[in-house]
Amino acid sequence: MAYSGIGRKVRPNGGFELAWWFFMRISGLMLVFLALGHLTITHLINSVENINYAFVASRWADPQSGWIWRLWDLTMINLAVLHGFNGLRQILWEQILSPSKRVIASTIIWGLAAVLIIGGSYSILLFQENREYIQKWKAEREAARFAQSARHIQ
């Protein structure tokens, strides 16, 4: 006889905790790629010394690829904040058992998360780059490179 599993279907359960558990799985998986990709681009491919306002601003302002970077950063910050704060909630819930204290803790946790999400999303979505500054920065960078190569020639 093979493996039958007769009558082995159950109603998929829903619920708050199940939804969070599933979210943690999916967001965790996505963050592996988003955060490691971010780390590779900003710390391995580019040097930390070269990363400043102009680097980020010119990346977000790029007419072709700008939306990809904005989407990347938006997804990453929101998933990271929700994933992290829900993890914090679950750890705190082991220590905070009284319902009234849990209400206070929830308010603090999700208040903080809301500040970070709103602040982060606002910056990423409505960011307007300072073109003059970027131009100046690019010119300075070129000049520095030129000076460096000139030193090498000497």
Added chain:
Amino acid sequence: MSTAALASDMRTLKVKIKRYNPELDEAPHWEEYTTEADPLDRVLDVIQKVKWYQDETLALRRSCAHGVCGSDAMRINGVNALACKILVRNVKGDTLTLEPILGLPVIKDLIVDMKPFFDHYKSVMPFLINDEPAPTTERLQSPADRARFDETTKCILCACCTTACPPFWSDNKYVGPAAIVNAHRFIFDSRDRGAQERLDILNDAEGVWRCRTVFNCTSACPRDIKVTQAISEVKRALLGGSIEMDRDPLQIIEA
């Protein structure tokens, strides 16, 4: 081998035991004993040597002493185990530290009150539920169907897993790994019809969702049950609504 050679294998062990007598002590305290132990002695033998020859007031629970009844679960050098399944030669260092398992009220010395543990166990209805008319012979099941929940039939309810679980230490409302293992044993049994009810009970913040996949339960289990995996299978059944397996369970057991 001569008797002399055997005698030289004897080790002097310092045995540190967390003692608590509710009639005399306000709080648990440590007491130390020194005893000779053979490398092939079990930790249980060492404790009984202390109890029989040094301090008869020491209280512990043990019954079969062969790793089947599960009554001598305790924290041995900081790790939950059955005292009858750990040999002295596997004890690192010269000190043997013994404590009652954590997260349950201590009655005396190494004995804890198991009632909260069994209350959680009972809450998942660990018995066959099937209202269909019973056949004239047995309720038949294929070897593969039996293999689906083979892992979780091995539980002896010693509480090593539940009391090794950090979420359970701080939150005793959490149903605990042992109860989930025993729910798994019936949820995935093709003869049982109570899967839905058990899953409804476990779909709770204090049910499977308190599990943080710490894996302490899996490493503590004296029966080598893959406890964390069983819990994850229940979580996946809650999400997907299926308690079938995508592979033939018999092949997994044979592999």
